[in-house]
Amino acid sequence: MLDLRVPSGWFFLIMGVILTVLGLFSGYSAALTTVNANLYSGLTMLVFGGALLWLARRAS
Amino acid sequence: MTLAYIDYLILAIYFSFVLGIGWVLKRGVSSSSDFLTSGRSVPLWITSLAFVATNLGAQELIGMCASGAKYGIMTAHFYWVGAIPAMLFVGLFMMPFYYGSKARSVPEYLALRFDEKTRGFNAITFAIMTIFSSGISMYALGLLFQLVLGWSFFGSILLSAAIVLVYTYLGGLTSAIYNEVLQFFLIVLGFAPLSILAVSRAGGWEGIKAHIDPRWVHSWKYMGDPSQNPMGVDTIGMVIGLGFVLSFGYWCTNFLVVQRAMAADSMSAARKTPLVGAFPKMFLPFIVIIPGIAAVALSNMHGGYELPLKPGGGPDYDQVLTTLMAKFYPSGLLGFGLTGLMASFMSGMAGNVTAFNTVFTYDIYQSYIRKDAPDSHYLTVGRLTTIFGTLASIGAAYLATLYNNIMDLLQLVFGFVNAPLFATFLLGMFWKRTTGHGAFTGLLAGTTAATLTHGLTVAEGKGGWITPMYEYRSTMAQNFWVATFAFLACFVVTVIVSLATAPRPKAELKSLVYSETVMPQEPETPWFRRPWPVAIAVAVICFVLNFMFR
Numbered sequence: 001m002l003d004l005r006v007p008s009g010w011f012f013l014i015m016g017v018i019l020t021v022l023g024l025f026s027g028y029s030a031a032l033t034t035v036n037a038n039l040y041s042g043l044t045m046l047v048f049g050g051a052l053l054w055l056a057r058r059a060s
Numbered sequence: 061m062t063l064a065y066i067d068y069l070i071l072a073i074y075f076s077f078v079l080g081i082g083w084v085l086k087r088g089v090s091s092s093s094d095f096l097t098s099g100r101s102v103p104l105w106i107t108s109l110a111f112v113a114t115n116l117g118a119q120e121l122i123g124m125c126a127s128g129a130k131y132g133i134m135t136a137h138f139y140w141v142g143a144i145p146a147m148l149f150v151g152l153f154m155m156p157f158y159y160g161s162k163a164r165s166v167p168e169y170l171a172l173r174f175d176e177k178t179r180g181f182n183a184i185t186f187a188i189m190t191i192f193s194s195g196i197s198m199y200a201l202g203l204l205f206q207l208v209l210g211w212s213f214f215g216s217i218l219l220s221a222a223i224v225l226v227y228t229y230l231g232g233l234t235s236a237i238y239n240e241v242l243q244f245f246l247i248v249l250g251f252a253p254l255s256i257l258a259v260s261r262a263g264g265w266e267g268i269k270a271h272i273d274p275r276w277v278h279s280w281k282y283m284g285d286p287s288q289n290p291m292g293v294d295t296i297g298m299v300i301g302l303g304f305v306l307s308f309g310y311w312c313t314n315f316l317v318v319q320r321a322m323a324a325d326s327m328s329a330a331r332k333t334p335l336v337g338a339f340p341k342m343f344l345p346f347i348v349i350i351p352g353i354a355a356v357a358l359s360n361m362h363g364g365y366e367l368p369l370k371p372g373g374g375p376d377y378d379q380v381l382t383t384l385m386a387k388f389y390p391s392g393l394l395g396f397g398l399t400g401l402m403a404s405f406m407s408g409m410a411g412n413v414t415a416f417n418t419v420f421t422y423d424i425y426q427s428y429i430r431k432d433a434p435d436s437h438y439l440t441v442g443r444l445t446t447i448f449g450t451l452a453s454i455g456a457a458y459l460a461t462l463y464n465n466i467m468d469l470l471q472l473v474f475g476f477v478n479a480p481l482f483a484t485f486l487l488g489m490f491w492k493r494t495t496g497h498g499a500f501t502g503l504l505a506g507t508t509a510a511t512l513t514h515g516l517t518v519a520e521g522k523g524g525w526i527t528p529m530y531e532y533r534s535t536m537a538q539n540f541w542v543a544t545f546a547f548l549a550c551f552v553v554t555v556i557v558s559l560a561t562a563p564r565p566k567a568e569l570k571s572l573v574y575s576e577t578v579m580p581q582e583p584e585t586p587w588f589r590r591p592w593p594v595a596i597a598v599a600v601i602c603f604v605l606n607f608m609f610r
Binding site for chain 1: 064066069070073074077080081084085088101106234238241242245249253257261363364365386387388389390391392393396
């Protein structure tokens, strides 16, 4: 059966890349915070997605 | 709230992953049990997250944030008093019978343990209820996206229903479970930042405490007197009504959640599904409730955030979550958060549709319409039921737009039917003398008691349609007591009728009743991974959380 870690891992890697790039290069900001939320969320998702893929790879 | 192109791109990527997972899983479906029960082959980490995620629908997300703003940290009682003890109980004590009896559904367990009439009553009410709750959640989705983003009401309903239909039609229960886990990750990663940003803007937990009524930051301190706490409930009503009857009824007997554990790949995994699921469940209040509390503090500070108002005045708590997102999330993360919201609507619906499928195919069609067909026939029926269930949900959503009051009434009636169920299971599993006639009359008596309690008491103008004899401070307190009386009536009547009717022979009760079953032992598992130590760890952490926010 499909190892769920593979598609979820790729999904969060892609999301992580999109949000990190947005955080680094775009002027998107929110009304009530100066924190670069896109960047930090993006980096978290990169780590999470990578960890899922690494676990799936190790298991197979 | 306006979305940028990037937000739509994120939503589109999510949709393609969901459909892709369904497409890949299609290859693994070759029998009705693959389609309807995942062939009992799903690993523990997936079933345990799905167990929690099924309940984490979008209405739950929006509702918990709203309750956080309306009642404060007391809302966490739904987790730390309600869900957690019930999840420990179902894993330790009930799963050996659900999983060990080889029943394919909760109603089928009732058929094995009691008789056909008890199964039929449960299966039919459950089937109707799942369709309506699926319809109601689609209705809520349509309203939300219309209000927040200006999308077409029926457009968003039809789009999400079509996607759910495709992936559940392809991969069945496994597909629904996999997507629930993906949704769970999305919710955590998409909403934890909101909690962090809102709380830090308010100056941390200490800052919130300084700018809010103290009753909003203590979960136990003001419980002694219903007039002193924002929920208007008393300790006994809360602990017995919510903590015991309602939560145990939901987490231990509702097939929607129990089905996730029954799909696990072994008895050990089935028992540990709710136990392991309890770890993330305990910490969800920090993501779903705390932002609502922070919103009230921020609003009191007048620093740029105000609680949304209803057109007629008064705060519109259901919009707290989305207004917070609009204030704190830049484009990109905003799209991700909305994708999480959409995902939880869709997987809530998929959960209902797949549970409906199993109950309809096995407990209604195979039991009462066509008994001895080849398995491929039931696989086809299961697939067709998916289409029917989705269409019926859309119909129920449409009905909700026409007759909002009928939906309230239906939810009320199903509440009456559900309230006594836990007494039936408790007696059935732990008292071998319980008979089918006893269980059935007990259920009817419990439902009657619930109806009478609601008819004889009023709260916030609800109930009291027979004659108002007592007034509760809140509908929540009324719900707790309705459930308690239903449980008591069902318990007493089941015992009396059971004693008056002929018992079933002991030999027929093997793996159905505690005294006739050898509870599973796991000598080869390391001690810290056995069910009891895991459950004790959960209980200790849960106690600490209650203590910290007392």
